[in-house]
Amino acid sequence: MPTRPTLAHVARHAGVSLASASRALNGASASEDMIDRVRNAAVELGYVADATARSLKVGRTEQLALAVADLGNPVYVSMMRAVERTVRAAGYRLVLSSTGADTAEELAILRSLGHGYADGLILSPLRITDELTAALVNTPVPIVVIGNIPAKIPVDNVRANSPRGVALAIDHLKSTGRRRIAFVNGPLDTVPGSARARGYEAAIESAGLPLDPRLQVLATEFTHEAGEAAAADLPHNRYDAVLCANDLLAVGVMRALTRIGVSVPQDIAVVGMDDTELAELCTPTLTSVNLGSERRGQLAAQLLLERLVDRERAPRRSAVQPKLVVRESSAKRQRPARR
């Protein structure tokens, strides 16, 4: 690998000054002839401008960072995909970090931003602690948070509307004849966990259904294994539907039910949240509340890009509205339940 040609080489090769070469290549004022000569020289030498040197000079890296809790979770995958697309279309590179659901890691990333390797950050924390919000107020580069950040924190923010999403699911289940709707949630100290718990109680009440604490169970994580385990805590024969806080939990619950001979949706309806690709893939296909993870990623990226243009404008918060996607797992019973 030979040493790459620099702008100085190009200038010499074209017989012009360094400054002229730079201008000719960057579209600044230069004569036709100059532009031609420099361009040709650049092509002949295979010159490509060095990103690092350019960044140092102009004070921008043309990189944006994205930090998600778990790179493997389908929700984050679709977020990432949207962020990647948006960011790249705007001419930025994407620097990815996986924080492993660990607040300490997230703080470390915030600190590392001080090195100036990225012009901005999109952060999607699983848990929002005081420590984290504190670290969010005076960051070296603009940040957009995906998740329910307290309103007082002045930071651009994109959020889902979990309570509304839960309500959509509850109303749907009620309208298809279900009355005792259980809820399998993940850890309450997480962003989605707390929002969905609040939403569940509110939605059950406003639907005029009985609120039975035994119908609310907690899984230890947002995984299908945890969902399958949590299903054992559901009170046998006392519910006819289960809402799950995400699709992975729902798949786990469906498996547990199937295993003990309960038929979905004939005996019990199951509804998930996030509407990941999984919902299409499992059997039966899963009714799920689309909370717009892809849209959230896109919005977050746009917010960040706009912020880079105007650093002074007031923080903007945008919420994306949920949409229920009905599939097989919540179909109406064919005839009155037999259990």
Next chain:
Amino acid sequence: MPTRPTLAHVARHAGVSLASASRALNGASASEDMIDRVRNAAVELGYVADATARSLKVGRTEQLALAVADLGNPVYVSMMRAVERTVRAAGYRLVLSSTGADTAEELAILRSLGHGYADGLILSPLRITDELTAALVNTPVPIVVIGNIPAKIPVDNVRANSPRGVALAIDHLKSTGRRRIAFVNGPLDTVPGSARARGYEAAIESAGLPLDPRLQVLATEFTHEAGEAAAADLPHNRYDAVLCANDLLAVGVMRALTRIGVSVPQDIAVVGMDDTELAELCTPTLTSVNLGSERRGQLAAQLLLERLVDRERAPRRSAVQPKLVVRESSAKRQRPARR
């Protein structure tokens, strides 16, 4: 956002020279007292070294790039996860790009590497064209290719052993009493498609099973929709097992079979490849050949890191061995088939 402190500020604050400040912070020769003073000054001012300036000086960006065809495919997700972990542990940041299964995009990424924004690249192309291999010979930074690159191309390389993986699946199906094993593949002009097609024919023959061209069908893509569609091309009643070139295809095939009243695995066994998380999640759970996508990602990252240390050593190729993971979808029949 106030302007960040530079090393010059720290030096002045500590009352020492710029050079001393740099040395004190970088662990070069300096007195105890000097180190203390500079460290304190740095902390007081909240100094963090600028990555860009440092990169320009030392000629390394501390960034590695990863380009995958589709950020959403579970295979790539686990690869990415492994790469991210390995790369970060070595102190590098990860720059991610999604190429969209497009050779032109891949070439564009190779070219853009000339800007020097990363110290190396891991590339996992879906198709390996002549144009691509040509572009691989004289790259500005080291590259590791994940996939079956021709042996003559001198580039570090990690590959799966698809033929062996296919053989494992065929042997397993044969040993559980299946005789007419169909094969649903993806596009033949892709890296996995071509390798698995070759593997299938070889494995069927060496298993002493009849090779019937009607049993080989092609899906238009490696997706579950394409798999479901392709299942319609399988010759009814002429096979008792289906091997699918990846898990997504397998899920699609299972759905198609279930839909027409065929029971898996009682009537027909289904086996997938890649052993993605999907295999655990679908119903019935899917027997799948683990081709080590995670391990490949890890190996590729390690290869790249080693290469950065020794740019002269001969290109290394490493292959990861497949492992069959048996689940429900290929269980032995309970009694002789009724069809």
Next chain:
DNA sequence: TTGTAGGCGTTATCAG
């Protein structure tokens, strides 16, 4: 051990 000075490759300011 410490300080001075030069340069990494660009862009941008200023005269000509």
Next chain:
DNA sequence: CTGATAACGCCTACAA
């Protein structure tokens, strides 16, 4: 329109 020159922030000979 063009050319010399000064930064950007850091590291590292080299000299003291």
